[in-house]
Amino acid sequence: MARDGAVYVCQSCGAAQTKWAGQCPACRAWNTLVEEVQSRPPGALAPTKGAKARGLNFEGLGAETPAPPRIVTGVEEFDRVCGGGVVPGSAILVGGDPGVGKSTLLLQVVGSASRLGAACAYISGEEAIEQVRGRAQRMGLADAPVQLAAETSLRDILDGLKRSRFDLVVIDSIQTMWSDAHEAGPGSVTQVRAAAGELVRLAKKQGVAVILVGHVTKEGTIAGPRVIEHIVDAVLAFEGERGYPFRVLRGAKNRFGATDEIGVFEMGDVGLIEVKNPSALFLDTAGERAAGAAVFAGIEGSRPVLVEFQALVAPTAYGTPRRAVVGWDSGRLAMVLAVLEARCGISLGNRDVYLNVAGGLRISEPAADLAAAAALVSSALDVALPQDCVVFGEVSLSGDVRPVSRMDSRLKEAAKLGFKRALAPSGGEDGPLKLTSVVRLTDAVRRIGEADWS
Ligand code: TYD
Numbered sequence: 001m002a003r004d005g006a007v008y009v010c011q012s013c014g015a016a017q018t019k020w021a022g023q024c025p026a027c028r029a030w031n032t033l034v035e036e037v038q039s040r041p042p043g044a045l046a047p048t049k050g051a052k053a054r055g056l057n058f059e060g061l062g063a064e065t066p067a068p069p070r071i072v073t074g075v076e077e078f079d080r081v082c083g084g085g086v087v088p089g090s091a092i093l094v095g096g097d098p099g100v101g102k103s104t105l106l107l108q109v110v111g112s113a114s115r116l117g118a119a120c121a122y123i124s125g126e127e128a129i130e131q132v133r134g135r136a137q138r139m140g141l142a143d144a145p146v147q148l149a150a151e152t153s154l155r156d157i158l159d160g161l162k163r164s165r166f167d168l169v170v171i172d173s174i175q176t177m178w179s180d181a182h183e184a185g186p187g188s189v190t191q192v193r194a195a196a197g198e199l200v201r202l203a204k205k206q207g208v209a210v211i212l213v214g215h216v217t218k219e220g221t222i223a224g225p226r227v228i229e230h231i232v233d234a235v236l237a238f239e240g241e242r243g244y245p246f247r248v249l250r251g252a253k254n255r256f257g258a259t260d261e262i263g264v265f266e267m268g269d270v271g272l273i274e275v276k277n278p279s280a281l282f283l284d285t286a287g288e289r290a291a292g293a294a295v296f297a298g299i300e301g302s303r304p305v306l307v308e309f310q311a312l313v314a315p316t317a318y319g320t321p322r323r324a325v326v327g328w329d330s331g332r333l334a335m336v337l338a339v340l341e342a343r344c345g346i347s348l349g350n351r352d353v354y355l356n357v358a359g360g361l362r363i364s365e366p367a368a369d370l371a372a373a374a375a376l377v378s379s380a381l382d383v384a385l386p387q388d389c390v391v392f393g394e395v396s397l398s399g400d401v402r403p404v405s406r407m408d409s410r411l412k413e414a415a416k417l418g419f420k421r422a423l424a425p426s427g428g429e430d431g432p433l434k435l436t437s438v439v440r441l442t443d444a445v446r447r448i449g450e451a452d453w454s
Pocket residue numbers: 096097098099100101102103104105135139267268269270271272
């Protein structure tokens with residue numbers, strides 16, 4: 001008899017047998033069966049008698065593919081970022097800073113989904129049941145039929161999930177899960193990888209959607225979740241600046257939807273409130289717009305968003321000039337400063353420069369270059385831009401202002417919010433807004449300096 005886990009594999013045709021024989025029953029070769037101890041992963045197909053590969057079924061690109069079914073959670077901002085709901089059997093990683101609101105968001109997601117009829121479980125490795133329940137009650141989710149558990153042992157979780165039928169399971173967080181098959185401590189890369197691998201396998205096998213929560217700091221000092229990005233179907237980042245109530249859920253990878261979609265929330269006293277129309281949210285509407293402020297007409301995912309760039313150029317008190325930037329890329333700021341110096345003769349090399357994106361939003365579009373440049377120039381020259389003006393355009397190293405995507409949507413949204421003019425790359429037409437087209441950054445600098453908006 002073969003020992004448990006041992007099989008006899010024909011070295012000629014590869015067929016596996018449970019018993020040794022002198023002749024391979026599959027290919028009739030003699031003396032080719034050799035014992036091999038299979039350490040196959042749980043759930044992998046057992047080698048069956050005479051099993052053979054069956055080749056590939058090639059298909060054309062044009063064939064009809066039915067859209068995957070979706071579990072609609074009812075938290076619309078979350079559903080949209082997922083691509084229209086959660087795909088059954090998929091694995092989603094939700095990463096973000098500790099304290100940004102991941103647990104709050106996902107408790108709301110399962111609460112809402114369970115009210116819509118999905119069987120949902122929320123497994124916390126960080127908080128006791130009473131804590132999670134207390135929070136859910138404060139958030140008005142007391143009556144939602146969510147199954148709660150506090151557990152960190154992967155073996156117990158897998159066993160529990162195999163015995164019950166859930167549609168959607170949240171694991172909060174992947175760093176607290178540990179498998180007794182590995183000696184490394186919880187939160188180590190080995191454990192995170194092993195736990196995520198097992199959970200994703202279970203998701204695929206049982207058709208249950210699994211949402212893994214991962215703590216990731218901006219500096220990437222908690223690197224754990226990065227190692228599992230490639231095994232999950234979607235990676236969503238939950239972002240927000242400390243001190244601001246706004247939270248943005250951003251798709252970083254999505255096998256079932258677009259990746260540039262964002263969901264916007266506001267952290268309130270009773271959980272996260274969805275912001276359905278965020279375009280005016282990040283605008284500082286109170287009071288006059290001072291020198292150093294420029295309103296950027298941006299696009300986040302499928303939606304236009306208007307946001308104020310605020311710059312302050314100040315004399316350096318002593319030593320090296322400071323550059324501080326919140327909500328934008330500091331490398332990009334360095335580039336815009338270099339272009340202003342080299343192509344437009346505006347030297348800020350010996351001055352402190354502060355740049356802030358209002359409201360705590362993070363902007364990564366190249367189209368924001370011109371808005372940042374306009375805010376900097378406006379502050380340096382101490383000339384305010386017109387109140388009713390929006391700005392967008394990409395700035396190249398040569399000092400050109402390049403056209404950007406979806407100019408029409410940007411202009412339309414700005415018009416809707418009461419703006420009358422736009423400082424923009426050439427190529428657009430006067431429509432709802434009066435366009436001040438600029439081809440080079442020097443044109444923009446001149447217009448701001450001379451307050452020439454004809
Ligand atoms: P949490 O979801 O626990 O963060 P994470 O799971 O990402 O670590 O959110 C914690 C923060 O959210 C905490 O500072 C308190 C705040 N919060 C509110 O402001 N309002 C609320 O209704 C809740 C539940 C939390």
